Amino acid sequence: MIQLNLTHLTKIVAGEPLFTLNQLTAHAGERIGIIGANGTGKTTLAHIIAGTDTDFTGQRTVTAPVTLVPQIAPTNGRSGGQSMLDRVRRALAQRPEILILDEPSANLDDEHQRWLIGQLQHFNGLLLVISHDRELLTAVTTQIWSLADRVYTTYNGNFADFITLRDQEKRNDLDRYQQEQRERRALRQAIQARHEKADRIRKGSRHMSEAERANSKSMREQNAGKMERGARALKDRMNRQKVAGKPREVAPLKLVATDLPPVTGKYVINVTDVHLRRGKHDLLDHVQLRIKPGERVALAGPNGSGKSTLIAAILAQRPGIRLAPSARVGYFHQDMTTLPTDQTVWQVMRRVTALDDNRTRQLMGAFGLKAGFYDRLIGELSGGERVKVQLLAILVSASNLLVLDEPTNYLDLPALQALEDFLVGYPGTVLFVAHDQAFRQRVATRVLTLSDHRLVDPQRAAQGVPATDLPRLQFEYDQLMQAPELDTQRLREIRDQIAALKSAPN
Structure with a gap:
């Protein structure tokens, strides 16, 4: 039975079409994932379906009451993850016929992500999920509505099927x-x-x-x-003849060691027998942690286990914690209020970047902030777009140690892929917290787990791509190939080193 039908619908914002769609139809029992870049109108579509936004042209037909769980809501002193869980539980308890969830897995730890997936897999009504969580979308959805170039396209199957088809x-x-x-x-x-x-x-x-x-x-x-x-x-x-445009592919930006301040010493971060508390509560006992230059270390654990507290202690260099004197820290945590709303995106990026303008623009483009964003005021951006600017301001800085606290929250899928590519090729050191398991698995060379007041450091339990000289060598090879005079001897040397690294066992 059709419960939702949107026909010839257009949403106009500031005189420009935000998106258009010929027809979107949803049946009872379907589980639909809504995906697209930040700021393209996914949340707006949710409000149109829910009936809270009536400023559009076209036809909306909904045959049952709609329950919408928004992405942003008052937390009443609780964490973002706990607040979202409370709202999802209340919505499910109502047994709605049509349920819309906007980024429900953001800020959830691994255990609660599994709980959410289980609940949604057994939901009997029509479910629409706005998300960038690849694991959630693959496990739950039966159809994907993809918003690109201001147009919605429907794909049958889950997110993994969508990726294959795309x-x-x-x-x-x-x-x-x-x-x-x-x-x-x-x-x-x-x-x-x-x-x-x-x-x-x-x-x-x-x-x-x-x-x-x-x-x-x-x-x-x-x-x-x-x-x-x-x-x-x-x-x-x-x-x-009708000539098709060349398909666009955004090449990832390659940084090399010379782009960053050099690190001296055996360890970038050295934590020795540290005890951490939050108020009257013990969080971590006898923390021992050493991170070498070039490592990409992920912190994993339940909400409230002390991941952010440990990061704060490291940044403050509490007693028992030492950063290498040569460490230059770039710290990201989602606080968009630090961005100047009266400045343009390009003004902010020009002020903080350590790269030349062309390479800065290249990285911005990989994250979806193309030329049309340069002159836009920060205050005009969506929340997800501001997250990109704030994150990029850290990535392009002259930092050789990136400390990233939940950088994946609210990033759209292209930006998430760009961040993965950037960090895998990053020649510096990375310490990060991310609940996105696929992201952790690809990026981290070491995953540390916080559990039962302990920091478990498996050392060689790496799941990600090991830090190597491969990005630097490939960059040097590319530069030599573009040089006016070919240094064939050096090219052969680099080619042999690249081949050896690629053939070496993991």
Whole structure:
């Protein structure tokens, strides 16, 4: 039974279309994931479906009451994760026919993420989930509504199925583009060949006598004209062809060690027998932690186990904690109030970046902040867009130690992928907290677990991509290949080192 039908719907904001859709239909019992970049209108669509936003054109038909659990709500002194859990529990207890959840897994630890997935898998009504959580979307959804270029597209299956289909579409688009380019090259070559043949016909053979040349002039001109008409026909055919744009691929920015201040010493962070409390409550006993330059260390554990408290103690260099004197810390925690709302995005980035303008723009583009964002005021951005600016301000700074407290919350999927790529290739040291398990697994070279007042350090229980010299070597190789004069000896040396690193066992 159809419970939701949106037809020819357009939402206008500040005189511009935020998004348009021809038709979106949802049936009872379906579980739909709504995905798209920050600021593109996913939450707005949720409010239209719920009936709290009526400023749109088109038709909305909803056959049952809608319960909406918003992303942002008063926390009443509780953590963001605890507040969201309370609101989700209250909503489920109402047994709604239609339930919309906006970023329900943000700030939830691993245990509560599993609880949420289990609850939603057994939800009997129509469920719509706005999320960037890949594990949640894969485990729960039966359909994906993807918002891109201001248009919604429907995909059957869960998020993993969507990724497979999207990647296939990208490959098909690239194949079509390459085929069109081959065809156009062939047409251009055929046109050029006919023009050249027409010129040769007009000139005639160099072995002709003057009499032969004069007697054959009319015939040669007639044949050359046929060649010219054939060339024009081919050119008209080429001009009538619909030319697809080249599929866009954002190349990740590669930093090298020379972009960062050098680190001296064996350890960047050294924690020796530290005891941490929050108020009257013991959090961690006898903490021992050493982090070497180049490591990417994740802190995992339940909400309230002390992850953020440990980070705060490290940054404050409490007794028993030492940072290398050469450490330059870039600290991220989601507090968008620190951004100047009366400045533009580019003004903020120019003030903090240690990179040149071109490389700064390249990294901004990878996170979805393209040229259209440069002149926008911070105060005009959505919450997710402000998170990107705040995070990027740390990533482009002259920091050799990144301390990131929940950097993945509220990032859209392209930005999440860009952050993964950036950190995997980052030549400095990273200490981070992230509840996104897929993100931890790809980025971390070591995962430390906070449990039962202890910090468990498995040392070699790494799940992520090991820190190596590979990004630096590949960057140097690229630079040498673009140099005016090729240093073939150095190229061979770097190529051999890259091959050795790629073939080495993990």
